[in-house]
Amino acid sequence: MPVLEIDNIRKSFGKTEVLKGISFSLNKGEVLSIIGSSGSGKTTLLRCLNFLEFADSGTISVNGETIFDGENAKKLTDSEIRQNRLHFGLVFQSFNLFPQYSVLKNVMLAPTLLKRGTAEEIESKARALIDRVGLTEKSANYPCQLSGGQQQRVAIARALALEPDILCFDEPTSALDPELTGEVLKVIKGLKNTDSTMIVVTHEMEFAKNVSDKVLFMADGVVEEYGTPEEVFGNPKSEKTKSFLNKSLEAF
Amino acid sequence: MVSVVFKALCEGFIVTLQIFGLTLLGALPLGLIIAFGSMSRFLPLKALVKTIVWIIRGTPLMLQLIVIYYGPGLVFGNNVWGGGNGRMTAVLVAFIINYSCYFSEIYRGGIESISKGQSEAGQVLGMTKSQIFFKIILLQVVKRIIPPMSNEIITLVKDTSLARIIAVYELIWAGQSFIKGAGIIWPLFCTAIFYLAFCGILTILFGFIEKKLNYFS
Numbered sequence: 369m370p371v372l373e374i375d376n377i378r379k380s381f382g383k384t385e386v387l388k389g390i391s392f393s394l395n396k397g398e399v400l401s402i403i404g405s406s407g408s409g410k411t412t413l414l415r416c417l418n419f420l421e422f423a424d425s426g427t428i429s430v431n432g433e434t435i436f437d438g439e440n441a442k443k444l445t446d447s448e449i450r451q452n453r454l455h456f457g458l459v460f461q462s463f464n465l466f467p468q469y470s471v472l473k474n475v476m477l478a479p480t481l482l483k484r485g486t487a488e489e490i491e492s493k494a495r496a497l498i499d500r501v502g503l504t505e506k507s508a509n510y511p512c513q514l515s516g517g518q519q520q521r522v523a524i525a526r527a528l529a530l531e532p533d534i535l536c537f538d539e540p541t542s543a544l545d546p547e548l549t550g551e552v553l554k555v556i557k558g559l560k561n562t563d564s565t566m567i568v569v570t571h572e573m574e575f576a577k578n579v580s581d582k583v584l585f586m587a588d589g590v591v592e593e594y595g596t597p598e599e600v601f602g603n604p605k606s607e608k609t610k611s612f613l614n615k616s617l618e619a620f
Numbered sequence: 621m622v623s624v625v626f627k628a629l630c631e632g633f634i635v636t637l638q639i640f641g642l643t644l645l646g647a648l649p650l651g652l653i654i655a656f657g658s659m660s661r662f663l664p665l666k667a668l669v670k671t672i673v674w675i676i677r678g679t680p681l682m683l684q685l686i687v688i689y690y691g692p693g694l695v696f697g698n699n700v701w702g703g704g705n706g707r708m709t710a711v712l713v714a715f716i717i718n719y720s721c722y723f724s725e726i727y728r729g730g731i732e733s734i735s736k737g738q739s740e741a742g743q744v745l746g747m748t749k750s751q752i753f754f755k756i757i758l759l760q761v762v763k764r765i766i767p768p769m770s771n772e773i774i775t776l777v778k779d780t781s782l783a784r785i786i787a788v789y790e791l792i793w794a795g796q797s798f799i800k801g802a803g804i805i806w807p808l809f810c811t812a813i814f815y816l817a818f819c820g821i822l823t824i825l826f827g828f829i830e831k832k833l834n835y836f837s
């Protein structure tokens with residue numbers, strides 16, 4: 369059974385329809401890369417999954433349970449929204465770490481507020497996550513003392529602390545220079561073998577090609593192409609995909 | 621003579637300090653509530669709050685003191701403020717309303733300057749609105765508003781002298797009373813020392829807080 373099923377998600381801002389009926393499903397442990405040019409709706413899709421935006425229609429199901437239905441979205445209470453969005457984690461393009469807290473407290477804050485165990489349990493789990501993203505020495509530092517790449521790795525640990533079913537990344541390396549991009553992508557790649565399900569919106573074609581199990585190409589708010597990296601990169605069916613890939617690869 | 625003057629000025633200064641402290645105690649929280657009102661998505665409330673802030677910031681505090689102290693008497697026919705501490709109560713009402721409106725705009729500026737990403741990060745981590753405000757946003761706002769706040773608070777120190785317009789015996793009045801009573805003006809000049817010293821302490825205090833919050837950016 370797929371961990372995530374998205375059916376016919378639509379979203380408009382005013383008169384502009386940004387998502388024009390997005391449907392796909394994802395199995396547990398899979399890594400999905402979403403590619404496409406700017407303005408194609410990739411970020412909006414992630415924001416709909418995380419309830420930062422509300423889709424106008426369509427459904428989102430996690431583990432077979434429908435957690436969002438455009439039909440009765442307005443009836444959701446604040447606490448239901450909070451409960452439902454915990455199925456997802458989100459790593460932002462601009463990190464959004466909490467500047468007044470140390471690395472350790474950034475990771476511990478949400479589990480503490482959500483009472484996910486005793487203080488000792490939460491701390492030892494947070495330390496393990498900080499280890500995993502390779503920042504053991506930095507756990508007492510504040511975000512302003514870290515490089516962009518280190519900040520993004522903390523953000524990943526922070527998102528993992530709540531053990532989401534699906535972890536989403538919104539262009540996690542777009543704000544980083546190429547040197548730092550590598551270290552973040554390595555961490556994301558490292559998560560792949562721990563059966564986390566991940567959705568990565570990215571412009572890093574090499575990453576999409578080599579790390580992901582599925583690739584989704586979005587153009588003008590529709591799923592233009594969806595399949596394994598071999599299918600999408602090796603044998604694209606749609607003209608739009610072909611021209612996008614050609615342009616992306618031409619650059620090099 | 622000097623000791624008589626000093627004693628009188630100290631008594632006046634204590635009243636000044638009372639006006640100052642109690643105004644802050646009331647206006648700092650009330651300003652935050654007004655700030656939320658002026659950011660409300662419920663438009664009638666927002667319009668009401670903005671109108672009140674416009675009226676309060678658009679008229680002199682001295683006039684507000686007079687209206688608040690004498691106005692109710694005109695309407696109800698007797699002095700609602702009563703004797704004894706009545707004048708002081710009226711002063712505090714006027715000062716708290718006036719200063720909370722100014723503070724509200726400082727708060728609003730501070731809150732709106734925090735990037736939306738901060739509250740979104742809290743949201744996706746399953747926090748409630750109040751957790752997001754108190755655990756994430758508030759301290760960042762405090763850090764940003766300390767310079768404009770300290771400005772406003774130092775202005776308040778000197779604005780307390782307006783209380784004398786409705787005959788509250790504060791520092792300026794204490795100094796001035798020697799002109800009539802003893803025919804000397806230097807006690808009035810000496811009040812400046814109290815204001816200067818107190819503002820100096822506040823400046824150091826704000827500098828200290830600013831430094832304390834320097835550990836993040």
